[in-house]
Amino acid sequence: MTRHEELVETTLALIAGRADAEVYADVGTLSLTRFANSFIHQNVSEDVAEVTLKVAIDGRVSSSTTTHTTPEGLAAFVDAVIDSAAQQPVDDKWPGIGNPAEYAIVDHWDEATADADPVDRAMAVKDFVDAGEGMLAAGFCQTESQGHAFGNSNGVRVSGRFTTAAIDGIQQSPTSAGSGHAAGSRIGALDAGGVGALATQRARDGARPIDAKPGEYEVVLSPECVSTIGIFLNAYGFNAKTAEEGMSFVELGSQQFDESVNIWDDATDPRALYVSFDIEGTPKRRTDLVTDGVTRSLVHNRRTAAKVGVASTGHAVPGGDVFGPFAVNMFIGGGDSSVEALISGVERGIYVSTFNYCRVLDPKSLVVTGLTRNGTFMIENGKITDAVTNLRFTQSFISALGPGNVLGVGDDARFADSEFGPLLVHAPSMRLASWNFTGGADG
Amino acid sequence: MFDHAELAVQGALDAGAAYSDARVVIAKAETIHVQNQNLSQLDRSEHAGVGVRALIGPSWGFAATADLSDHAVRAAGERAAAIAKASALVPGPLMEFADVAVNQTFWETPHTEDPFTVALSEKVDLLVAVTKTMQGVNGVKIATGNLTFWDTNKWFVSSQGHRIHQHIVESGGGYDATAIGESETQRRSYPQSFGQYETGGYEVVRGWEFESHAQRVAEEAVALLTADEMEERETNLILEGSQLALQIHESVGHAIELDRILGWEAAFAGTSHLELDKLGTHRYGSELMNITADATLAGALGSFGFDDEGTPAGAVDIVKDGVWVGVLSGRDSAAIAGLPPGGMVRADGYNRLPMVRMTNVGLLPGTGSFEDIIADTDDGVYMETNRSWSIDDKRLNFQFGCEIGWEVKKGKVGKMLKNPTYTGITPQFWGSLDRLAGEDEHLHWGIPNCGKGQPMQVAHTGHSASPARFANVRVGVKG
Numbered sequence: 031m032t033r034h035e036e037l038v039e040t041t042l043a044l045i046a047g048r049a050d051a052e053v054y055a056d057v058g059t060l061s062l063t064r065f066a067n068s069f070i071h072q073n074v075s076e077d078v079a080e081v082t083l084k085v086a087i088d089g090r091v092s093s094s095t096t097t098h099t100t101p102e103g104l105a106a107f108v109d110a111v112i113d114s115a116a117q118q119p120v121d122d123k124w125p126g127i128g129n130p131a132e133y134a135i136v137d138h139w140d141e142a143t144a145d146a147d148p149v150d151r152a153m154a155v156k157d158f159v160d161a162g163e164g165m166l167a168a169g170f171c172q173t174e175s176q177g178h179a180f181g182n183s184n185g186v187r188v189s190g191r192f193t194t195a196a197i198d199g200i201q202q203s204p205t206s207a208g209s210g211h212a213a214g215s216r217i218g219a220l221d222a223g224g225v226g227a228l229a230t231q232r233a234r235d236g237a238r239p240i241d242a243k244p245g246e247y248e249v250v251l252s253p254e255c256v257s258t259i260g261i262f263l264n265a266y267g268f269n270a271k272t273a274e275e276g277m278s279f280v281e282l283g284s285q286q287f288d289e290s291v292n293i294w295d296d297a298t299d300p301r302a303l304y305v306s307f308d309i310e311g312t313p314k315r316r317t318d319l320v321t322d323g324v325t326r327s328l329v330h331n332r333r334t335a336a337k338v339g340v341a342s343t344g345h346a347v348p349g350g351d352v353f354g355p356f357a358v359n360m361f362i363g364g365g366d367s368s369v370e371a372l373i374s375g376v377e378r379g380i381y382v383s384t385f386n387y388c389r390v391l392d393p394k395s396l397v398v399t400g401l402t403r404n405g406t407f408m409i410e411n412g413k414i415t416d417a418v419t420n421l422r423f424t425q426s427f428i429s430a431l432g433p434g435n436v437l438g439v440g441d442d443a444r445f446a447d448s449e450f451g452p453l454l455v456h457a458p459s460m461r462l463a464s465w466n467f468t469g470g471a472d473g
Numbered sequence: 474m475f476d477h478a479e480l481a482v483q484g485a486l487d488a489g490a491a492y493s494d495a496r497v498v499i500a501k502a503e504t505i506h507v508q509n510q511n512l513s514q515l516d517r518s519e520h521a522g523v524g525v526r527a528l529i530g531p532s533w534g535f536a537a538t539a540d541l542s543d544h545a546v547r548a549a550g551e552r553a554a555a556i557a558k559a560s561a562l563v564p565g566p567l568m569e570f571a572d573v574a575v576n577q578t579f580w581e582t583p584h585t586e587d588p589f590t591v592a593l594s595e596k597v598d599l600l601v602a603v604t605k606t607m608q609g610v611n612g613v614k615i616a617t618g619n620l621t622f623w624d625t626n627k628w629f630v631s632s633q634g635h636r637i638h639q640h641i642v643e644s645g646g647g648y649d650a651t652a653i654g655e656s657e658t659q660r661r662s663y664p665q666s667f668g669q670y671e672t673g674g675y676e677v678v679r680g681w682e683f684e685s686h687a688q689r690v691a692e693e694a695v696a697l698l699t700a701d702e703m704e705e706r707e708t709n710l711i712l713e714g715s716q717l718a719l720q721i722h723e724s725v726g727h728a729i730e731l732d733r734i735l736g737w738e739a740a741f742a743g744t745s746h747l748e749l750d751k752l753g754t755h756r757y758g759s760e761l762m763n764i765t766a767d768a769t770l771a772g773a774l775g776s777f778g779f780d781d782e783g784t785p786a787g788a789v790d791i792v793k794d795g796v797w798v799g800v801l802s803g804r805d806s807a808a809i810a811g812l813p814p815g816g817m818v819r820a821d822g823y824n825r826l827p828m829v830r831m832t833n834v835g836l837l838p839g840t841g842s843f844e845d846i847i848a849d850t851d852d853g854v855y856m857e858t859n860r861s862w863s864i865d866d867k868r869l870n871f872q873f874g875c876e877i878g879w880e881v882k883k884g885k886v887g888k889m890l891k892n893p894t895y896t897g898i899t900p901q902f903w904g905s906l907d908r909l910a911g912e913d914e915h916l917h918w919g920i921p922n923c924g925k926g927q928p929m930q931v932a933h934t935g936h937s938a939s940p941a942r943f944a945n946v947r948v949g950v951k952g
Contacts, residue, residue: 062928066737069565073556074535074928076824077549080520095518097539110517117593119512119601148534148559156563168740170927200740207739275615276653351514352506352619386743389861391874391894394658399872399950401865420865422872422896424950468950469870469896 033057035189037081037099038181044108049085049115051183052127054309056080058176058191063151065199066168068159070152078176082309082348083111086127089120125336127182133313134298136190136306140216143193144175154197154222158210161226162201165233169199172452173217180311190305196445196452197222200404201229206239206417208232209384209404211254213445213452215303232383232405236417241470242408244421248379248437249465250372250409253446256362257455258385258400259427260293261448264357264455266393267428268319268327270334271354277393279428280325286428288436289323292363295345302359303445303453307344314344317357323433331355364458365439372438372461374412380421380465381407381414388449391424399424399468400449422469430462437461474499475638477546478630481525484550486632490527490557492570493550494631496781497523497541498823501624503589505646507600508617509608515593522823527553531568532560537824569808573784573816577636580778583771584642584674588622591675596620599683600648606687607650612695614653619668620646620678621921623933627781635783643774643933644677645670645919650691652698659697659891661690661876665715666859670919670933671772693877693889700891703878705949709853710895711846711908711942716875717836718918718936719859724899725757725764726834726934728868729791731802731810733829742925743866746899747797749810755797758903761839761941764792766801768816768832773935774919775834777819781827784816791834795904803829821930828926833917835937839909843940846908853881854948856893872896872950895948908942915939 031039037055045051057079064072081104084093092115096107151171159167172195179189196213197220209232210225251259265272272278279286297306297314306314310332318326328334331346334355345355373381383405391397399422406418429435440459448455478495485493499521506514522539523546534556536549600618607616623643630636647668651660662668663686671677712720728745732738747755757764768786770776777786782804791799802810803818806829820827847855861874878893879886915937923932 060928063560064927065563066739067565067735068563070532070560070563071565071737072535072826072828073533073560074537074826075552075556076537076928077539078824079539091512092515092517094516095520097520097522099539107519114515114517114593118515119594119597121512123511123513148556149562152559152562159563166736166739168736170740172927198740202739209740275651277615277651277658349514352508386866387863389863389874391861391892392657394653395656399861399863399874401863401870403866420870422863422865422870424872469872 032177032189034177034179038179041081041083041104041108042181042183044105045183048112049087050127051083051085052311054082054180056176056178060174061151062170062172063148063155064170065155065159068167070155073148083108085111085115086124087115089124090115090118091121091124092118123333123337125332127184128186128311128332129184130186131313133188134306136298138192138215138303140193143173143195143217146173146217150217154220157222158197158199158226161223162230165201165203165230167199167201172196178305180307182311186311188307188311192304194303194453195220197225198447198452199226199229201226201233203233203237206233206236207404208236211447211452235407236405239417239419242418242421244467244469246464246466248376248463250376250379250381250459250461252383252459253442253444253457254384255382256457256460257446257448258388260360260362260455260457261450262396262398262427264360266390266396268329268357269354270328270330273328274334274337279394279396280328282325284325285323285433286325287320287323287431288433290365290436290439291320291323291431293320294318294361295329295357295359296361297359299361301456304358308346309348310346312342312344312346317343329355329357358454360455362455362457364441364443366441367438369440369442369459372440372459373409373414375438375461376409377411379409380418381409385449396427397424398427419470421467423466424468425466430465435463437463474628475630475636477523477541478628480543481523481546481550482630482632484547485525485527485554488551488554490529490554492528492632493526494629495523495525496823497628499626500822504621505596505600506619507597507604509615510601510604512597520822523549524820524823525550525553527557528568529554529557530561531565532557534560535826568805571804571808571814573804573814575634576783579638581640582642582672586675588644588675589624603648603683603687607691610691610695612652613650613691615651618648629781629783631783637779637783639778641777642674643670643672644674646678648683650694652694654698659694661694662858663690665918666876667920667922670774670921671917672774672776673772696889697877697891700889703854703890703893703949705951707945707947709850709942709944710946710948711850711853711855711881711940713857713940714914714916714938715918716856716859717938717941719862721834721836721936721938722920722934723862723864724868724871726831729800730829731800731806734800735806735809741927746867746869753798756795757792757797757900758795759906760795761906761909762792762795762903763837764834765789765837766791766817766832766834770833770917770935773833773917774933775832775935780816780818781820782818784814787816789815801829801831819932821932825930830932831923831934833935833937838912838915838939840911843910843914846910846940846942847881847886848884849908850881850942851883854893855879855881855886869899893948894950895946896950897946902943905944905946906941907944910939910941
């Protein structure tokens with residue numbers, strides 16, 4: 031029995047029939063090597079061992095998380111959570127705990143990544159830095175290995191493991207910066223030198239930026255930008271809680287997006303990450319969110335699903351009772367155009383490498399303001415011409431991907447570093463008909 | 474607990490570290506969330522463990538574990554040293570480390586009512602009551618309330634002899650009403666959009682008199698659905714204190730972080746428009762602008778006794794009469810910049826690396842009152858409570874949205890305006906500060922969700938502010 035499975039069994043045994051209970055345990059290591067000014071300045075590694083317990087006594091619910099994983103620590107923890115639940119009012123929307131189910135066989139694990147040490151990460155950083163040829167490099171290399179287990183008092187038992195690896199950084203000239211990124215489940219698949227070279231090229235190309243006049247532009251967005259759009263669609267739209275509250279844009283069955291837009295969540299895809307079950311023990315299955323531009327589904331946890339009488343889609347996440355469910359294996363479908371082909375079709379437009387500091391102005395229409403960063407370029411007559419200083423935009427992400435507005439989808443889909451993390455959305459480049467830039471660097 | 478920390482430090486020293494420090498942390502939290510009178514979340518957590526730093530030559534290493542057995546904490550120290558050695562494969566300049574006084578002491582947040590001993594039923598009943606009041610207003614679809622309490626014990630030990638135990642208590646919460654129209658949502662909240670948090674016990678919650686404002690908040694949320702849109706133009710902008718607090722946080726607080734100025738956050742959080750050689754001469758704003766970073770303010774969310782490098786909490790001038798004069802720093806960044814260490818380094822739990830974080834970065838009060846400012850404004854807009862915030866990686870180009878606005882005409886507050894936004898460039902914006910209310914309306918606003926670092930860390934920061942007016946600001950920016 032693995033340590034994470036053992037923690038689940040020990041915790042459930044301590045419940046001793048006093049409550050309905052679900053237990054989630056995660057055990058592993060997260061290591062991250064950070065560099066700036068072309069040297070490693072922060073370098074960390076953390077052993078993770080955590081147990082989350084949710085109990086219900088006649089509909090009185092309480093949950094808690096602890097790192098006290100000794101037998102004595104867990105015994106005190108279990109008693110405290112049960113005591114806490116007993117003091118609560120009845121939660122009349124408590125959906126109960128799940129029943130045994132079938133799980134997909136998923137093992138997004140790589141032994142070399144699990145065994146990666148600080149020297150492995152430092153060498154990846156060195157490759158990235160060296161690719162800068164005198165530019166100032168900054169970024170991080172991360173490796174992670176975790177085992178997760180779930181069990182509940184209805185007899186559900188499931189466990190899994192995963193690894194992740196990422197290299198992400200920028201190269202900086204005195205007047206510009208360019209970014210590069212790669213991520214997945216295997217450190218051996220990260221081409222840190224290649225990522226550093228891309229960042230270097232973008233920084234070189236951006237060395238003499240001009241100011242672009244604000245206004246509507248056709249754009250080609252990198253996978254990083256598209257992944258950020260994906261996060262917003264996910265959190266504010268496909269989230270069944272926001273939909274139930276009337277705050278989501280989603281209209282199931284409607285052609286809300288261009289027919290070239292396909293979005294789904296699938297933990298079983300060989301490219302995916304993480305495990306085959308969510309924190310409520312629900313099996314994850316492929317969930318088609320948008321097919322050929324038609325919005326098809328929401329993502330649910332047990333609470334949102336029970337409210338509308340459907341089955342959970344396996345998207346419960348920590349904090350989900352408040353914020354709702356979330357898709358953690360989101361794929362935005364790729365196309366067949368190279369990035370060069372996307373650019374070649376643009377008569378006058380802007381290429382954007384990265385978005386920065388995006389925030390929602392209105393959640394229902396998904397109007398978002400943010401900025402460009404680390405490589406913004408003017409496109410004229412099908413070619414990148416001048417570099418452009420960073421621009422502010424205020425844009426509805428729904429209308430940007432709306433019917434007729436997606437003019438091309440790239441063949442370069444990969445895990446891209448959204449503004450909210452590097453391992454959440456697998457996305458391609460996109461060419462969009464219109465993007466509303468509302469201000470330049472000078473306001 | 475000091476023994477665990479000392480064992481971790483010894484492990485690092487024995488493995489070759491020239492300097493090491495360690496923190497054993499036991500952090501408790503309780504979050505209560507009520508939506509539409511239903512308890513939707515009661516969550517408690519307790520995270521305990523040790524985090525240890527090792528410095529070898531120019532390079533740092535950090536390791537953390539939740540296993541507090543002797544073997545594990547010593548191994549964490551050894552691992553931190555091994556990581557520091559690996560860091561030297563991509564080395565930087567020799568790392569200096571500014572001296573600070575060695576203290577062996579105990580410090581505790583002043584508080585009168587332990588929030589963890591207040592009955593859960595009292596806390597839940599408070600939130601159920603305010604959501605009931607808000608739901609009683611026709612048109613309110615979602616009424617939520619939340620309370621969060623933190624109780625953190627930290628035992629800090631360094632190879633230079635520090636032994637500091639701190640007990641920090643933080644409390645707060647808030648609530649909001651959401652009205653949903655045909656194609657829009659409108660929200661009002663109290664005391665501010667993220668809730669109001671302070672250092673202190675349950676007396677913090679009692680002090681904000683939650684029940685007294687729920688009706689108004691709900692009515693305003695509904696009224697916003699039919700209010701006029703704010704017209705896009707340049708005009709006088711009057712900001713309420715909590716929005717000004719976030720303005721300070723984003724356009725001053727982050728910009729003056731020395732690690733950003735030195736480029737250490739370039740790839741993620743970003744850098745700063747500030748250049749060290751202009752410290753003491755750069756004009757940040759108008760002469761009304763006086764900003765301090767003060768970790769000693771009673772009740773403010775960014776207050777503590779010692780930072781996570783053992784430096785005593787203090788107060789420093791950041792902007793004086795509009796001129797930039799200070800930074801937020803730690804022992805290594807200050808030494809590189811040739812400045813005294815500011816004592817502004819903190820970590821989000823035992824398992825995160827201490828880094829430069831805001832303490833209480835606040836705008837000192839001016840004179841007069843909010844009413845005086847309104848009376849003195851012939852034409853302008855007034856905005857309250859943050860709804861969205863966005864700023865570039867140098868902390869120059871920003872755009873904020875607020876929950877609610879009003880036109881101001883001939884010295885009086887006029888009709889309500891919805892979706893108010895404003896945008897600007899940091900030095901020009903602060904240069905346009907021309908009225909600032911006084912001590913009576915000066916509050917220590919708390920921000921509980923400041924993100925920075927990789928892996929991500931969340932810090933609790935304070936920002937004192939009173940209402941203020943800015944001239945010729947672009948408002949009403951549309952999508």
